[in-house]
Amino acid sequence: MTWSDPRGYDPMIALSAAFEEQNPGVKITWDKRSLQGFESTPVDQLAADYDLLIIDHPHVGAVARQGCLLALDELLPKTAMTALANETVGKSFISYAIDGHQWALPVDAATQVQAHRPDLGNRVGTWSDVKEVAKNRAVILPMRPPHSLICIFTLAGNIGHPCGSEQDRLLPEDVLGKVFSELKAVSDHIDPECFGMDPIAAMDRLAEDNTLRIAPLTYLYKGYSNKGYRANRLAFSDIPALGRSGPVGSALGGTGIAVSSRTGSPELCAQFAAWAAGAECQSGLYAASNGQPGNAVAWASEEVNAPVLDAYRNTRLTHEAAWLRPRHDGYMAFQAEGAEIVNEALTGKRPVPQAVKSLNRSFAESFKGVVH
Incomplete structure (x- = not known):
């Protein structure tokens, strides 16, 4: 099971065909689910039906x-695990590690970055610049849950206050208040339809609408930089900084490949996963098959960067300095509730001070029942 965007589906089909050629008698068939399903569907439900899964790292707690996935460190040689750890883009590899085990291998790296229309102007460097562009109604932001909450995460991390360092609150109230103020200064000037848009919908609009110039916070979708993918190409670059430390603190995304604990072919599945995440495959067949690699060797490749306007090189700093979301058992419920709280505050349905308290309370409650 993978997800339905071409970047999530196409490379899996190509890799499976190649793997089948090298392993006579093996057949790998992929199903796909929407981005929303990828972000929210519990992994244990999918692991009941599928041998291989493309997953989102906040699920690993x-x-x-639940014991629904196999620990890949127990199936793969230590040398292979070391190589993949060394070849990670930022925290992509460790994002799938918890409780002393590796539950998935990164095949796709992404974090919130900046997208802009190079035919309409240049990227911006600071959040102050974003606010100025927003006044001209030229900014788009994907704010459909969970992405509104993720914008809060990124802006907080960028000013030196990563969310979730304490279990009793998401952030100090004054920090959350400042971040809300900065985000609202932009969201007040965007199309209200943005609150129903995920990054795919927002990138579609940005590529088509000549009144829009930038998406200051959106996950990297390299396909929009490919020639002919949409009416106009998008360029990706580092996030515009709110703080003084550059493009740090962006909320990490990406995908990993995992193996169900119910599979009847654990060694074969682990072999496929390690190959799919490895430097040779990622730099070659994976990238050539519409994939967005998660391996740093691929990210440095001229052949991988050339078709996408150097999207990997131009966002590398943001990815290397990205912040890792909480991954405890209970986080996913908070992420869903927290994004709704954020949207209510940004659209005037809830006072910001009340939203700040609600976010902190919801985050603290997400740890109930977690054994430490």
């Missing part, structure tokens, strides 16, 4: 408790 629940995964470790």
Whole structure:
């Protein structure tokens, strides 16, 4: 099971065909789900039906408790695990590690970055610049849950206050208040339809609408930089800084490949996963098959960067300095509730001070029942 965007589906089909050629008698068939399903569907439900899964790292706390995936460090040679750890883009590799085990291998790296229309102007460097562009109604932001909450995460991390360092609150109230103020200064000037848009919908609009110039916070979708993918190409670059430390603190995304604990072919599945995440495959067949690699060797490749306007090189700093979301069992419920709280505050349905308290309370409650 993978997800339905071409970047999530196409490379899996190509890799499976190549793997089948090298392993006579093996057949790998992929199903796909929407981005929303990828972000929210519990992994244990999918692991009941599929041998191989493309997963989102915030699920790993629940995964470790439920025992629905196999620990890949127990199936693969230590040398292979070391190589993949060394070849990670930022925290992509460790994002799938919890409770002393590796539950998935990164095949796709992404974090919130900046997208802009190079035919309409240049990227911006600071959040102050974003606010000025927003006044001209030229900014788009994907704010459909969970992405509104993720914008809060990124802006907080960028000013030196990563969310979730304490279990009793998401952030100090004054920090959350400042971040809300900065985000609202932009969201007040965007199309209200943005609150129903995920990054795919927002990138589609940005590529088509000549009144829009930038998406200051959106996950990297390299396909929009490919020639002919949409009416106009998008360029990706580092996030515009709110703080003084450059493009740090962006909320990490990406995908990893995992193996169900119910599979009848654990060694074969682990072999496929390690190959799919490895430097040779990622730099070659994976990238050539519409994939967005998660391996740093691929990210440095001229051949991989050339078709996408150097999207990997131009966002590398943001990815290397990205912040890792909480992954405890209970986080996913908070992420869903927290994004709704954020949107209510940004659209005037809830006072910001009340939203700040609600976010902190919801985050603290997400740890109830977690054994430490």
